[in-house]
Amino acid sequence: MSFSTLGLSKPLVEAVAEQHYTKPYPIQEDAIPAILRGKDVLGIARTGSGKTASFALPILELFHRAKPVHVKRVSVLVLVPTRELAIQVAEVFQTFAEALTHPVKTVAIYGGVSINPQMIAVHGAEIIVATPGRLLDLVSSNALRLSDVEILVLDEADKMLDLGFADEMNRVFDLLPTRRQTVLFSATLGDAIADINKNLLHDPVTIQIDDEEQDIDLIKQLAYRVDAERKGPLLRYLIKTGNMKQVLVFVSSVRTADNVVTKLNKNGIQAAAIHSKKTQGARSEALSKFKAGKLTVLVATDLMSRGIDIQFLPYVINFELPRSPKDYIHRIGRTGRAEASGEAISLIIPDDEHHFKIIQKKMGKRVEMLPSEAIDLSGY
Known part of the structure; x- marks a missing residue:
């Protein structure tokens, strides 16, 4: 048709x-x-x-x-x-x-x-x-x-x-x-x-x-088991070593969003946050730069992700897990949209493991969990 x-x-x-x-x-x-x-x-x-x-x-x-x-x-x-x-x-x-x-x-x-x-x-x-x-x-x-x-x-x-x-x-x-x-x-x-x-x-x-099942199948899902204190360095390691562009990072709070952005920028990764405490001008500018490919990372809370519509967004990273499996599907669905492939990565600390198992069960799909202990994160 x-x-x-x-x-x-x-x-x-x-x-x-x-x-x-x-x-x-x-x-x-x-x-x-x-x-x-x-x-x-x-x-x-x-x-x-x-x-x-x-x-x-x-x-x-x-x-x-x-x-x-x-x-x-x-x-x-x-x-x-x-x-x-x-x-x-x-x-x-x-x-x-x-x-x-x-x-x-x-x-x-x-x-x-x-x-x-x-x-x-x-x-x-x-x-x-x-x-x-x-x-x-x-x-x-x-x-x-x-x-x-x-x-x-x-x-x-x-x-x-x-x-x-x-x-x-x-x-x-x-x-x-x-x-x-x-x-x-x-x-x-x-x-x-x-x-x-x-x-x-x-x-x-x-x-x-x-069509959720079909869309999820187009998304390559990975998870890394990581201690809480190594989560930030692991995020920066994945972005830099993977030469990632247009990465949408999800967090659960405004405070975490700002902290993640500060550390990304200090480590040479162009990043901005979009959340309810930002002025409309700042939010619009960050979103515009991200859509245009002029900003490597956009860090967002769940609510503010509404309106981020990029047909070929390549990466979504869950820095923190959402509260519900439905929100998880909504998050990773920002990539792999309308027949385009994409990659979704979740960083799982020990306290998250049980909740992540519930998400996978509700989703009906198992996500490969990779260890991160052997990754040298010095300098990240």
Whole structure:
């Protein structure tokens, strides 16, 4: 199947080819035609399965088919859980919109930065990608209104609920017209998502992509047994001796992220951290450099990894294990995305070994554990 068979016009098909998409991913094959038909959609697919393009492309196709209007209004609203994801999704819209015969303005709005530039930026916007809190701030400031929204997209709805956005989301829903098309994407189908489905979606097309096993099989997983005091030197040894580029390192806390970055930089490895205590400017700059290959290592907490979308990310390293097997799969799934191979390495201290066995059991896959005692880490 090709993108041209999904109902997309020639300009968008050509734009897709320019972004090196060779064929639609499973979520795109089902979601694009359904959205073009005006159907509500409930999509269950993990991050990295190609879902952003699965709603951005058909939405832009609808703009392409419509007659240009002189008075611009917000007709599409995309709600996301984090600033980084807002920026990333808006960039996807902006990239593909360049192919259209008439301009479509997309604006990302999110907290953590001054509201005034965003109040100016939303003027004339037709697509808004927003975190719920800042969206409500702009509505209460009369900078924008939501009464003309025709399509609502909830991206990573499960994560928004996990982060406590339920009340804010409900306030947003109350501001929207009842007659609209609603598209909901989530990595999981829990009770909360089922409630949203029941209350917001009308006769939706349900798409569930169970591709985690296939994606995991594309990832080469390794683990090193290491004492706690040798973990930092081992990380630097692996990066340097492996001549690794674009390494995403996961940690469990802000403090650890900053400590790891400091020691990496002291040892000649270009690194930056991305976490909730960093300013939005610092986070955006670090992410931009990492995506462009100008930064060797990005150290991230689990939440801040949302929005790190690199099609061919070669390495993920778990400096610390996550709390749940599901989070482990989400982490390593940052590599090996959408048919690309990758390598995931975990550094396991003695206290982690039992938890790591549980992760492997839940994952249904055994990870080779290598000893590190004989590795000479002096100088690292």
